[in-house]
Amino acid sequence: MDALTAGDTPTAGRKVDRSVIIWNLRKEYRAGEPVLKNVSLEVEGRGLTAIIGPSGTGKSTLVRCINRLVEPTAGQILFRGQDLVQLSRHELRRARRHIGMIFQEYNLVERLSVIENVLCGRLGYLPVWRAWLRRFPAADIDRAFGLLDAVGLGEFATQRADKLSGGQRQRVGIARALMQEPDLMLADEPTSSLDPKTSVEIMELIAGRAGERNIPVIVNIHNVGLARRFADRIVGMSKGEIVFNGPPGALQDKHLLQIYGGEGWLE
Amino acid sequence: MTGVLAQTPRQRVAFPSNWSARIAFVALAIYVVYASTILDISWARFAAGIEHGSRFLSRMFPPNVAPDKLQLLFGGMVESMQIAIIATVAGVLVSLPLGLAAARNLSPAPLAWTARGSIALFRSFHPVIVAILFVKAVGFGALAGMLALIVASLGFIAKLVAEAVEEMSMQQVEGVRATGSPFLSLVIMGVLPQVMPRFIGFSAYQLDSNLRNSALVGLVGGGGIGSTLFTAFQRFDYDFVLTIVLAIIGVVMVGEIVSGWMRRLFQ
Numbered sequence: 001m002d003a004l005t006a007g008d009t010p011t012a013g014r015k016v017d018r019s020v021i022i023w024n025l026r027k028e029y030r031a032g033e034p035v036l037k038n039v040s041l042e043v044e045g046r047g048l049t050a051i052i053g054p055s056g057t058g059k060s061t062l063v064r065c066i067n068r069l070v071e072p073t074a075g076q077i078l079f080r081g082q083d084l085v086q087l088s089r090h091e092l093r094r095a096r097r098h099i100g101m102i103f104q105e106y107n108l109v110e111r112l113s114v115i116e117n118v119l120c121g122r123l124g125y126l127p128v129w130r131a132w133l134r135r136f137p138a139a140d141i142d143r144a145f146g147l148l149d150a151v152g153l154g155e156f157a158t159q160r161a162d163k164l165s166g167g168q169r170q171r172v173g174i175a176r177a178l179m180q181e182p183d184l185m186l187a188d189e190p191t192s193s194l195d196p197k198t199s200v201e202i203m204e205l206i207a208g209r210a211g212e213r214n215i216p217v218i219v220n221i222h223n224v225g226l227a228r229r230f231a232d233r234i235v236g237m238s239k240g241e242i243v244f245n246g247p248p249g250a251l252q253d254k255h256l257l258q259i260y261g262g263e264g265w266l267e
Numbered sequence: 268m269t270g271v272l273a274q275t276p277r278q279r280v281a282f283p284s285n286w287s288a289r290i291a292f293v294a295l296a297i298y299v300v301y302a303s304t305i306l307d308i309s310w311a312r313f314a315a316g317i318e319h320g321s322r323f324l325s326r327m328f329p330p331n332v333a334p335d336k337l338q339l340l341f342g343g344m345v346e347s348m349q350i351a352i353i354a355t356v357a358g359v360l361v362s363l364p365l366g367l368a369a370a371r372n373l374s375p376a377p378l379a380w381t382a383r384g385s386i387a388l389f390r391s392f393h394p395v396i397v398a399i400l401f402v403k404a405v406g407f408g409a410l411a412g413m414l415a416l417i418v419a420s421l422g423f424i425a426k427l428v429a430e431a432v433e434e435m436s437m438q439q440v441e442g443v444r445a446t447g448s449p450f451l452s453l454v455i456m457g458v459l460p461q462v463m464p465r466f467i468g469f470s471a472y473q474l475d476s477n478l479r480n481s482a483l484v485g486l487v488g489g490g491g492i493g494s495t496l497f498t499a500f501q502r503f504d505y506d507f508v509l510t511i512v513l514a515i516i517g518v519v520m521v522g523e524i525v526s527g528w529m530r531r532l533f534q
Binding site: 007011032067069093094096097099100101103105106107108109112116120121122123124126128132173176180241262 | 436438439441442443444445446447448449451453454455456457460463464475
């Protein structure tokens with residue numbers, strides 16, 4: 001609890017251990033059919049970790065277990081001196097404030113304006129009545145405008161989110177996550193709904209912004225090329241288990257064969 | 268050749284006959300004939316009714332527009348509109364939280380089922396029957412009619428709100444939830460924007476329907492134009508009855524236009 005209270009006031013340059021240690025994580029949506037089979041993984045407190053693997057192999061489940069959008073069945077996830085798996089609902093909400101998340105389908109509130117969506121990143125710090133009356137602190141509003149400028153959407157601030165294109169929405173999603181001043185960024189297939197050019201731009205934005213803030217990013221991604229290009233570390237998963245864990249340079253065809261199976265697609 | 272030969276012995280049927288449906292239709296027709304003989308609905312009775320009706324209609328013309336009658340009409344109409352508007356506002360205000368509580372994807376099961384149970388209770392009787400109960404409970408007049416319409420509005424809007432919430436996009440809610448938002452802020456920023464346009468549509472429709480029903484509850488002692496109408500019937504002032512009926516039609520039509528306009532405004 002102490003670590004949490006200390007983290008309540010975001011101060012630039014504070015020393016926080018941002019590493020994530022996942023220990024024996026297990027998830028069964030149906031009893032006896034584990035999607036994650038006792039996965040253990042250590043993520044350093046910086047850099048971009050890409051999780052690759054075929055569809056249905058538990059990448060998304062793994063990432064979502066970290067902020068418990070999916071409830072793990074067993075195991076530990078250590079972050080900022082807490083085991084996230086054990087937190088009560090209230091503690092979990094407090095912990096989530098430090099974890100930014102970017103989604104495949106952007107998950108913006110379509111009928112809210114762009115700036116309201118970005119400001120949603122502050123809800124964890126805001127009394128409910130202020131959210132109701134949209135009375136966000138001026139400092140938050142300034143920062144939200146700043147982030148929108150930084151992702152190149154400054155002039156869209158008061159437009160409704162459903163007016164934007166996919167790439168623009170993802171930029172808003174990134175701004176919302178950054179608005180939390182997170183100590184960890186999670187991204188669940190952030191580029192899967194985007195065209196190749198936009199995908200690269202979005203990955204550049206995520207890697208660049210996280211690099212500036214010196215926070216770790218865990219991305220699950222099925223595009224191996226993007227993973228190689230942007231990741232500092234690649235984790236390969238197959239059938240609910242980690243089968244590769246190393247720097248992009250060490251990822252060879254034989255590993256890809258082991259991760260994805262088959263052969264013809266590699267040529 | 269063998270394939271064609273194999274198919275010829277038995278022709279394939281595109282529309283197989285549905286014997287159980289046929290039997291059901293025949294049984295229904297027989298019952299209708301049987302029930303009408305039991306109720307003694309004969310041509311002679313019908314002809315007598317027609318004659319009676321034409322005498323009644325001729326006594327309605329021309330509509331009575333004497334100043335004292337118009338004053339009665341105006342007073343009753345204003346009271347009806349007050350009943351309708353107050354009942355709609357009160358019903359709408361209570362039905363939003365009730366509907367949210369009844370949504371199974373948002374509130375815990377015991378709360379959701381309690382809320383659903385009370386909505387079912389509010390909906391189980393027609394407003395006229397509820398009005399009779401309230402007239403007995405709180406006495407004749409506008410208060411009874413208003414309470415009856417509040418119950419009707421509650422049941423209707425809360426049920427539709429609950430359904431709208433259950434159909435909303437959980438992705439958008441998840442996006443806000445991941446920021447560590449408290450539950451009520453999540454409802455304000457993630458849920459309400461999604462259901463608000465429909466909620467306003469339901470409310471506008473309910474205002475429209477309360478205007479119509481306020482005449483109805485008056486017939487059983489709930490005040491407003493219904494009471495005026497009832498008195499006119501009892502005094503055999505059929506020409507004044509026609510004036511009232513025409514006035515009600517006019518008000519209901521205007522109400523429909525206004526509610527349609529309200530729905531468009533908030534889309």
